[in-house]
Each structure stands twice: as structure tokens, then as C-alpha cells.
Amino acid sequence: MMYSDTTESKKFGRDECVKSVFLFLFNYAVFLGIIAFFLFFNTLYASDGTGRSFSEYFRGNLSTMGYLAASLFILFVVIYFYYIFEDKNFLATMKNIELVFCLLAFSLVVCYFFGVFFNVYARPSAMLALLALMLLSRRDAIFLNIVFALMMFSIDRFSNYVPETGYETAVDCFPVMAFSAGMIAIFVGSQVKTRLRSFLTGFAICIPVLIMASCIEYKRGGGIVSPLLYGVEGGILSAVLFMALLPVFEVAFNCVTDYRLRELTDHDAPLMRELREKAMGTFNHCIVVAHLAEACAIALNEDTALARAAAYYHDVGKLRQPEYFTENQAGYNPHNELSPELSVDIIRSHAKDGYDLIRSKRLPKILADVAVQHHGTLPIKYFYAKALKMSDGELNIEDFSYTGPKPQTKIAAIIMIADASEAISRTLPERTPTRVENAVREIIEERMDLDQFDECDLTMKDLAVIKETIVSCLTGVYHSRVQYPKLKLKRKTEEEEKEHE
DSSP: OOOOSSOOOOOOOOOHHHHHHHHHHHHHHHHHHHHHHHHHHHHOTTOOOOOHHHHHHHHHHHHHHHHHHHHHHHHHHHHHHHHHHHHGGGSSSSHHHHHHHHHHHHHHHHHHHHHHTTTTGGSTTTTHHHHHHSSSSHHHHHHHHHHHHHHHHHHHHOOOOOOOOOOOHHTTTHHHHHHHHHHHHHHHHHOSSSSHHHHHHHHHHHHHHHHHHHHHHHHHHHHHHHHHHHHHHHHHHHHHHHHHHHHHHHHHHHHOHHHHHHHTTTSSSSSHHHHHHHHHHHHHHHHHHHOOOOHHHHHHTHHHHHHHHHHHHHTTTGGGSSGGSSSGOSSGGGGGSSSHHHHHHHHHHHHHHHHHHHHHHTHHHHHHHHHHHHHOOOBBBHHHHHOOOHHHSSOOGGGGOOOOOOOSSSHHHHHHHHHHHHHHTTTOOSSSHHHHHHHHHHHHHHHHEEETTSSOOOOHHHHHHHHHHHHHHHHHTTTTOOOEEEEEEEOOOOHHHHHHH
């Protein structure tokens, strides 16, 4: 559902530390500007009718403004140290920091103005939790949900925000409402797989708001119906705004979510459509590899949507010269007219071409990484053997190998094994379970001997599960059928039908 590496990752060093601190300070200044705008807006449109100017209010409440600035600064420091101790490499990429503060800033602005123009219960307080859940991770969403509730409370209490008469208690209780609504959004939203269910999540979000509104208004002796309606509005608005804004953040920050991965694996997605039109054999190969990778991801409790999407795009680099790959050839093989060295250059370039093509289309980097890693540093044995026959001396096998890097994640390793297993299964004269199992075992053992899994956290148990899963899937995909009898049936003539009658 969510990914911690939504954007490009780097190592956190001294330079990144300095840059991140300056970026935090810059965003702190931006937030102070946002709060100053809130104060200015309230001096113009506040309901108390005092008519005080912004400068007069500011000079008369310097200590209160100091409290507000200090509380905001403390929350910024807490955010920084949270990532330092939880995932400091997250701070190495400036885009990640901007994503966090864009989510917080936008949520503050939306909730503030909904409170001013509508009602404190109508604030879409769970919108931030849902967005952070999809764009970052569950842990980050929980943390930012707490920070957001405290920020809104500080702004409400230390600014000149004047709620509607009778709703002062609701403002004081807003941190609890925002926190509880956000937590329900996180736990319910993590199980949501469709946009319709995302909308229905809004009704679950409003439950804690409705409970607190009922208690507060009952104690106050006011009408309950109107606050309850505002509470339902706030929950639904959280879900609606989440669905509307998620694609914007996905594109702006190149984030990976289940929703975007499903869109990318649609057969009408631009690269998929091009692959289907120009390299139908590769397209069909990717479909089967995706089936294998998804089954392995389920067995290893990895992300199935990511495994499926990575498999769909792992061979898109073949679009550059599709006719040079066996699955797209129809009898004629252009490699017969090329030297082994030139053929190797063409074949191994598809990994790097895939990376470049995916990045040029501004698709998630994690898909590009799998495309360039799924062959690791494996030798291209067919052309190496061909070159050996044509050469008198020894050849450097590295000149006939992929340039890497090796798989860095379990998903990339799964794609590496599934890709080779699907290809070799097509060459088997009989696809019995025993033959398929032997072929898959040889593929895995060869890659282990060549140290292809050294840079990812794949265990022997994982490899055993992958082997069993792929064998089961391949024997199901390429299962044998009963041979049909060779009977040629003809339609009866009119004379034969009359005789039959």
C-alpha cells in the first residue's frame, strides 16, 4: 500500500545534513509566513468586529506570537530528529523533505479555512493522515498525524482565531478529534484497494468526531444535529480531498502508490501500448513474468502491486530494437549477420535502455532500477560460446556480460529468477513438473554461484519459496492437454436433413 522509498534515495552524509537543516529552516520561515497570513486574514474578517489592524494586534501580542513561533520551531526540531533516528537517508533527498512540508502546509491551510468559513467539526482533519499513508509509510503517517494535530492546536490557541460562539470547547478538543480521526483513517485506509472504498473510508473517519461532538454539544445544551452534520461533512471531505490531491502529489513528487501502479499496469498505459504494438512477443513474456513475480511476492509477503508493475516494465528497453530479440522474431534472425561482440552490445543494452526510457517518461525510479538490475552481471552465454568458437585464444567473459548492478531488492531478485524461468520453460520439449523444477533449480543455483544475490536481503528460505512458487505457476500456465481426435465435421446438406426427417 505504501512505500518508504517513494522518491530517489541517497546516503545521508555531512553535505546532506547541512542542506537538510537549511531546508528545514527555510520551510520554518514559510510556515511562519502562512501563520502571519492567518493572523492578517483574521484581523480583516474576524467575527469580533474590533477593527484592529494587523500591526496593532501584532504589537499588542508579541509574547503570544513568541509562544506560537517557539511551539512551531519545537515541532520542526521533533520532525527532524524523528527522521534522523528512524530513517536519516530520507533526509538526504531534498524532495522528500519538501513532500513532508507540502503535506503539512496544505493540510493546515485547508483545515484552517474550513474552520473559519464553516465549522470546526467540518475540518477535513484526516486528509493529511490518508495522504501520508499512501505517499510515505504507515509509521510516518502516524507521526505526522500527531504533529499536525499539535500544529493546529497551537495555531488555534496562540493566534487571533475566533471560533463560532459556543464552539470554544470543540476547538480545545480538536487535537483529540484530529488524532483519533487520523488514526482511524490510517488503519482503515491501509486495507483499501479501490477509490470507491477510499470514499467510503470517510464515513469511518467521522465516527470519533461524531462521538466527541455529541458529548460536547450535549454538555453545552446546544443543538446536536448541526454539529453532527458538520462532522460527517469533515469525514467525507477528508476522503474526497485525499482522492483529488493524491494524483497531484504522485506526479509532482514522482511517488509510488498502489493506485499509480495499477494505472501503470493497465494495458492502455503509454509504454504498455507501445510494447504491445511494436514487440508483442516481449509484451506476452512480461505478462507471464508478472504472473510469476506476483505469486512469489505473495508467498514472500512482499508488495504484489510493485512486483507486478516491475515485471511489466522490466523489458521495455527492448523497444529500441525489438527485432533483435528472439520472442519478437518471425523466422529471420538478424544476429546471424552480426559478430558476437556486436550482438552482445545490442542484447545487454536493453537493460540500460529500459532504465533511461522509464526515467524519461517520469515513471517511478524503482521500476527503472528493476529494469537495469534484472540481469545483474550475468554473462550472455549464447554469444560468448559463439565467440569462443570463432576465436583462437581465450576471451574475457566480462566483455560478454551485463554491466549490472546486481539486484538490490527482493523484488529485483524475484524478477531476475522469474524472467529466466519463463524464458527457459519455453525451450523445454516436455513441461512436466520434474523438468520445470530442474530447470528453475539450475537457474537459481547458477545465479547463486555467480554471486547475483549478494547485494539484496534474499535468504535460502526465500529462494526455496520462489522456486516452489515458480514451478507451480509454470506447470499451471503451460499445462498439458488431452490430444483432440482428428475428426473433420461437415454441415449437413438440405437433402440429408430431409432424409433425416
